[in-house]
Amino acid sequence: xxxxxSMSSCDSCSNKFETIFKHxxxxxxxxxxxxxxxxxxxxxSVIYHEGNRISxxxxxxxxxxxxxxxxxxxxxxxxxxxxxxxxIGFRSVLSGELACTTAKVIEDSSLCFIPGDTFIQLFKQNRxxxxxLMQLACKELGEANAYITDIAQKTVRERLAEILILxxxxxxxxxxxxxxxxxxxxELANIVGTATESVIRLxxxxxxxxxxxxxxxxxxxxxxxxxxxxxxxx
Amino acid sequence: xxxxxSMSSCDSCSNKFETIFKHxxxxxxxxxxxxxxxxxxxxxSVIYHEGNRISxxxxxxxxxxxxxxxxxxxxxxxxxxxxxxxxIGFRSVLSGELACTTAKVIEDSSLCFIPGDTFIQLFKQNRxxxxxLMQLACKELGEANAYITDIAQKTVRERLAEILILxxxxxxxxxxxxxxxxxxxxELANIVGTATESVIRLxxxxxxxxxxxxxxxxxxxxxxxxxxxxxxxx
DNA sequence: CGTGTGATTGACGCCTGTCAACGTCTGTGG
DNA sequence: CCACAGACGTTGACAGGCGTCAATCACACG
Numbered sequence: 001x002x003x004x005x006s007m008s009s010c011d012s013c014s015n016k017f018e019t020i021f022k023h024x025x026x027x028x029x030x031x032x033x034x035x036x037x038x039x040x041x042x043x044x045s046v047i048y049h050e051g052n053r054i055s056x057x058x059x060x061x062x063x064x065x066x067x068x069x070x071x072x073x074x075x076x077x078x079x080x081x082x083x084x085x086x087x088i089g090f091r092s093v094l095s096g097e098l099a100c101t102t103a104k105v106i107e108d109s110s111l112c113f114i115p116g117d118t119f120i121q122l123f124k125q126n127r128x129x130x131x132x133l134m135q136l137a138c139k140e141l142g143e144a145n146a147y148i149t150d151i152a153q154k155t156v157r158e159r160l161a162e163i164l165i166l167x168x169x170x171x172x173x174x175x176x177x178x179x180x181x182x183x184x185x186x187e188l189a190n191i192v193g194t195a196t197e198s199v200i201r202l203x204x205x206x207x208x209x210x211x212x213x214x215x216x217x218x219x220x221x222x223x224x225x226x227x228x229x230x231x232x233x234x
Numbered sequence: 235x236x237x238x239x240s241m242s243s244c245d246s247c248s249n250k251f252e253t254i255f256k257h258x259x260x261x262x263x264x265x266x267x268x269x270x271x272x273x274x275x276x277x278x279s280v281i282y283h284e285g286n287r288i289s290x291x292x293x294x295x296x297x298x299x300x301x302x303x304x305x306x307x308x309x310x311x312x313x314x315x316x317x318x319x320x321x322i323g324f325r326s327v328l329s330g331e332l333a334c335t336t337a338k339v340i341e342d343s344s345l346c347f348i349p350g351d352t353f354i355q356l357f358k359q360n361r362x363x364x365x366x367l368m369q370l371a372c373k374e375l376g377e378a379n380a381y382i383t384d385i386a387q388k389t390v391r392e393r394l395a396e397i398l399i400l401x402x403x404x405x406x407x408x409x410x411x412x413x414x415x416x417x418x419x420x421e422l423a424n425i426v427g428t429a430t431e432s433v434i435r436l437x438x439x440x441x442x443x444x445x446x447x448x449x450x451x452x453x454x455x456x457x458x459x460x461x462x463x464x465x466x467x468x
Numbered sequence: 469c470g471t472g473t474g475a476t477t478g479a480c481g482c483c484t485g486t487c488a489a490c491g492t493c494t495g496t497g498g
Numbered sequence: 499c500c501a502c503a504g505a506c507g508t509t510g511a512c513a514g515g516c517g518t519c520a521a522t523c524a525c526a527c528g
Contacts, residue, residue, distance in 0.1 A: 069383045077383040095372035127358045137371040138329035144378035149303045149311040151385050152427025193386025429517050
């Protein structure tokens with residue numbers, strides 16, 4: 001599929017000032033603009049697969065990607081989501097390891113591929129960029145540690161409430177208080193680390209408790225503080 | 235407490251070639267040798283506290299440190315252990331955030347403090363060092379993600395078996411097959427994310443199943459493959 | 469010898485996973 | 499336009515893993 005020239009330049013990317021690349025020089029920006037390859041991906045496509053070698057990173061121009069690991073019996077554990085301005089795959093590129101997660105599109109996306117060599121070269125030549133990237137990794141590390149604590153200590157009920165709040169923070173609500181990301185019950189279960197049926201039951205309890213409203217797959221959050229209370233969030 | 239001059243130089247450190255600093259120039263090594271401050275810490279002392287600002291990193295010369303977060307009701311969740319050659323606190327130093335974990339000595343240790351400024355300067359001026367550090371962060375990130383998956387999907391029994399294997403890999407066995415790290419039952423529970431009583435019961439089940447032997451706080455691993463089987467480790 | 473910390477054991481019950489059945493919706497093909 | 503298949507959502511029944519509480523034991527230390 002062909003795309004317009006403007007789409008392939010970082011200069012015209014609406015996320016330009018918010019990505020990890022914000023501190024690149026114009027020259028460096030041009031470098032990745034030339035090298036990279038911006039393409040649309042349909043819902044359901046897999047960007048990269050756990051266990052495979054990965055030849056570069058992807059900068060997300062639009063859409064939503066879920067990043068997950070495959071655990072026991074093939075059950076997926078969603079680690080995080082990536083959306084516009086985020087970058088995925090850099091961990092494997094920099095560490096030279098195989099991908100430890102799978103990235104799958106859950107909302108039609110446009111992704112810019114950046115070759116690993118280019119990425120590593122930028123890391124080595126631009127101090128600000130390497131520091132930004134390091135800080136990103138550190139931030140993710142902190143979040144991962146926090147999530148380990150939550151998942152190890154909180155009940156499923158608490159975790160589900162917490163996840164709803166986290167989704168709100170990351171994807172925001174529209175003007176009707178609807179979560180701006182729609183997931184299947186199974187996907188919610190795969191974030192929380194529980195069974196689909198448990199998610200269904202707890203969601204309808206939250207509904208009875210007037211914390212949320214359910215309209216099919218769309219979730220309206222009506223009592224944020226109530227949810228935070230249920231989730232033990234301070 | 236005074237220590238010998240030799241102890242304060244990285245040159246004489248037995249971990250010299252295995253630490254994150256292995257690619258520093260002699261000049262840079264001297265730089266941290268001069269700046270740093272190597273001191274003994276007794277079991278029980280806290281190196282840094284969750285939520286506090288942190289002014290530098292610590293390179294572990296000897297001993298064992300547990301790194302944990304404090305969760306609901308003050309229950310600690312052990313994230314990892316650090317031993318000789320490891321470095322702790324760099325996450326907060328580089329990201330400029332407050333410490334997101336507490337570091338407490340569980341076996342008498344000797345730690346070298348490296349001021350944050352020095353550390354950041356090294357990160358900026360030495361490409362190999364920054365790449366090594368980035369790879370370290372990426373590796374930790376991968377491990378954290380794997381642990382999230384395990385803790386979310388495995389039973390307590392499986393996780394306990396897995397933790398015993400992980401402890402074996404990190405701290406090795408002595409010539410009598412004893413784990414070279416001794417933890418309280420509560421600490422084991424705080425890694426696995428369960429109740430102390432559950433750890434006690436499961437350990438004695440493992441003992442009945444001839445997978446381990448218990449001698450007070452010391453654990454002898456007699457059937458590694460059996461443990462791996464119980465822990466679903468491939 | 470008293471005190472405190474950690475280890476152990478038993479009782480109890482709830483949370484949550486599993487299994488099964490059924491309802492709902494969407495898209496496809498005849 | 500209808501039938502059907504397949505994916506997803508929902509509900510109920512049920513059992514068992516695991517957390518909690520309480521009592522007791524073991525051991526070290528001042």
